[in-house]
Amino acid sequence: MMLHPRIKELRLERGLSQKEVAEALGCSEKYYAKIEQGIDFNSIYLRRLSLFYDVCADYLVGFSDERRWK
Numbered sequence: 336m337m338l339h340p341r342i343k344e345l346r347l348e349r350g351l352s353q354k355e356v357a358e359a360l361g362c363s364e365k366y367y368a369k370i371e372q373g374i375d376f377n378s379i380y381l382r383r384l385s386l387f388y389d390v391c392a393d394y395l396v397g398f399s400d401e402r403r404w405k
Contacts, residue, residue: 338381338396341372345388346371359387 346356359368360383369375371398393399 338376339371341395341397342384342388343371345390349388356387360384 344356346353353367353371354364357364360367360380362370362380366375370380371380381392381395388395390402391399391404
């Protein structure tokens with residue numbers, strides 16, 4: 336699964352800290368760091384990340400290289 340490299344890339348593109356993203360998602364900074372590292376992931380955060388970064392979920396999990404549906 337390609338989730339963690341892409342969410343870190345999106346966060347860095349926007350100049351955000353892990354803490355800022357964690358607060359927006361409603362999780363702890365520690366848990367968000369685990370998501371980015373690929374250690375832990377709850378599927379509810381897939382939708383939240385997709386909405387937060389305005390990208391399709393398929394992009395986040397590596398099913399598509401298109402950030403948005405056309």
